[in-house]
Amino acid sequence: xxxxxxxxxxxxxxxxxNPTLQLAKRLLCGGAAKVTFATTIHGLSKIKSLPSHDxxxxxxxxxxxxxxxxxxxDPHHIMSEFKRVGSQTLTHLIQNLSxxxxxxxxxxxxLILSWxxxxxxxxxxxxxxxxxxxxxxxxxxxxxxxxxxxxxxNNNNIPPSFVNLPxxxxxxQEDLPSFLLPTNPHASITLCLREHIQNLExxxxxxxxxxxxxxxxxxxxxxxxxxxxxxCIGPLVPSDNKPAGxxxxxxxxxxxxxxxxxxxxxxxxxxxxxxxxxxxxxxxxIFHGLVSTGIPFLWVIRSLEDDDELKxxxxxxxxGNKQGLIVPWCSQVEVLSHQSVGCFVTxxxxxxxxxxxxxGMPVVGCPQFSDQSMNAKMVEDLWGTGIRxxxxxxxxxxxxxxxxxKRCVEIVMGLNGEKGEEIRKNAAKWKGLSLxxxxxxxxxxFIEKLGA
Ligand code: UDP
Numbered sequence: 001x002x003x004x005x006x007x008x009x010x011x012x013x014x015x016x017x018n019p020t021l022q023l024a025k026r027l028l029c030g031g032a033a034k035v036t037f038a039t040t041i042h043g044l045s046k047i048k049s050l051p052s053h054d055x056x057x058x059x060x061x062x063x064x065x066x067x068x069x070x071x072x073x074d075p076h077h078i079m080s081e082f083k084r085v086g087s088q089t090l091t092h093l094i095q096n097l098s099x100x101x102x103x104x105x106x107x108x109x110x111l112i113l114s115w116x117x118x119x120x121x122x123x124x125x126x127x128x129x130x131x132x133x134x135x136x137x138x139x140x141x142x143x144x145x146x147x148x149x150x151x152x153x154n155n156n157n158i159p160p161s162f163v164n165l166p167x168x169x170x171x172x173q174e175d176l177p178s179f180l181l182p183t184n185p186h187a188s189i190t191l192c193l194r195e196h197i198q199n200l201e202x203x204x205x206x207x208x209x210x211x212x213x214x215x216x217x218x219x220x221x222x223x224x225x226x227x228x229x230x231x232c233i234g235p236l237v238p239s240d241n242k243p244a245g246x247x248x249x250x251x252x253x254x255x256x257x258x259x260x261x262x263x264x265x266x267x268x269x270x271x272x273x274x275x276x277x278x279x280x281x282x283x284x285x286i287f288h289g290l291v292s293t294g295i296p297f298l299w300v301i302r303s304l305e306d307d308d309e310l311k312x313x314x315x316x317x318x319x320g321n322k323q324g325l326i327v328p329w330c331s332q333v334e335v336l337s338h339q340s341v342g343c344f345v346t347x348x349x350x351x352x353x354x355x356x357x358x359x360g361m362p363v364v365g366c367p368q369f370s371d372q373s374m375n376a377k378m379v380e381d382l383w384g385t386g387i388r389x390x391x392x393x394x395x396x397x398x399x400x401x402x403x404x405x406k407r408c409v410e411i412v413m414g415l416n417g418e419k420g421e422e423i424r425k426n427a428a429k430w431k432g433l434s435l436x437x438x439x440x441x442x443x444x445x446f447i448e449k450l451g452a
Contacts, residue, residue, distance in 0.1 A: 001451035003033035007097070007104045008130070009061065009090065011112040012043020014248050014274035015351050019132045019211050019236035020110055021051070021246050026233070028055045030444045031451070034102060038093060042068040043248070051245030059097075061089040075188040083115040090119050106450055108209065114195035117203065126450075128207040129196065133350045135210050135217040135232075136168050136378065137177060137371040139224040144180055145197040152194065158182055167219030175377050178369040200228060209446075211236045211350065213437035216357070216383075216430075231446055233439045235354040241337035248274065249329035255298055256334065258325050262296055265342030268409055269335050271300040272347040276368040282399050283310055286345070286366075289405025290324065291317065295413060297324045298335065304328065336361050343412045345405070348375040360431030362386050362423045364408040366400055384426035387411060387419070
């Protein structure tokens with residue numbers, strides 16, 4: 001087999017970096033000789049520590065804003081600069097790697113980097129798109145954006161009240177990815193998602209690596225996007241549940257010690273990922289809901305230092321009360337696999353959802369945007385590994401109230417009826433199935449075919 005060198009490029013957000021890094025490591029374990037992992041210059045400079053692994057090296061390309069300062073008034077300008085400068089600097093990176101004696105045999109590009117497919121085509125390098133969300137989300141975007149019958153190609157950008165696709169749950173409009181809704185404030189991302197789908201159509205051998213596994217979304221995978229070579233390579237989660245490296249935030253130190261003092265399955269872990277910014281009112285409701293359960297909780301709040309009022313309220317209420325520990329960042333995979341954690345209150349980002357499934361952790365879903373609502377629905381209705389906290393629609397403020405947080409946490413912790421036990425059994429079942437996933441076999445076959 002040929003000594004394969006793959007270049008993996010990722011947008012510099014934590015939810016994109018983490019699965020890409022896992023993929024890099026698995027490609028090396030699966031037979032690739034060399035993997036170069038590249039993200040933006042600014043993103044690379046923010047990474048706290050780079051992991052070392054035989055055959056793995058790191059590189060960067062530019063998004064046009066190398067010091068991280070972006071004009072915040074014009075997202076279309078930011079995206080078009082990203083495309084222009086990104087295409088140029090990616091081309092240079094590939095040329096330099098070749099000059100240094102490491103020609104790139106294959107490019108894997110992630111979400112938001114749709115222009116990379118064109119760079120690869122222009123340089124005659126085969127490529128694949130790493131889809132770091134669910135197969136169901138891919139099926140929905142494909143349904144909306146494909147040029148043949150995509151319903152967003154007739155200037156009719158209003159989704160139907162329900163989307164019923166073969167193999168998928170029936171998704172109500174409000175459960176669709178937020179980038180498809182009329183209320184979406186991020187039109188530039190919607191355009192980029194459309195470009196992704198339409199670039200695949202231009203590729204004579206379109207290939208998508210899906211961060212999911214066959215059993216998890218069997219029917220969705222069977223029914224998605226004809227003519228596309230879909231390869232399930234997930235769950236892209238560290239198999240040892242140890243920090244994988246490449247965090248963009250500094251983790252605190254003391255939380256594992258704190259967890260070690262708690263009985264088994266007695267703690268609620270709360271995190272809304274690396275991007276979502278919750279309204280102050282929502283933070284207060286979550287805080288009071290958690291406190292009212294009397295259950296110990298570990299909560300990641302990234303920006304507490306920026307909100308003096310919230311910080312003062314939390315500190316004064318928790319004063320002398322050891323019920324809660326707030327940290328700015330932690331190793332989530334380590335926390336989720338800690339024996340004292342019994343429930344995960346999550347925004348249902350796809351990585352967090354997979355990480356909970358892999359360790360068999362029951363969840364309370366509080367989705368915020370993007371694909372999170374559909375993930376929360378699948379958690380509740382497809383896998384039965386958790387429940388979704390409901391917003392009080394009558395009040396129309398989009399806030400989950402403290403009583404609802406309390407109700408959901410108590411159910412999942414098994415303090416309120418038998419539902420908690422049923423959820424726990426389902427979570428254990430999915431943990432087992434995730435361990436049996438055939439993704440490593442799929443990845444090995446993929447590498448063998450590339451190297452043949
Ligand atoms: N994460 C972490 N520590 C934290 C919070 C999040 O390591 O304190 C990781 C988490 O394990 C996951 C990623 O950050 O791999 C977040 O990705 P996800 O898709 O869940 O959400 P996003 O941040 O993209 O909204």
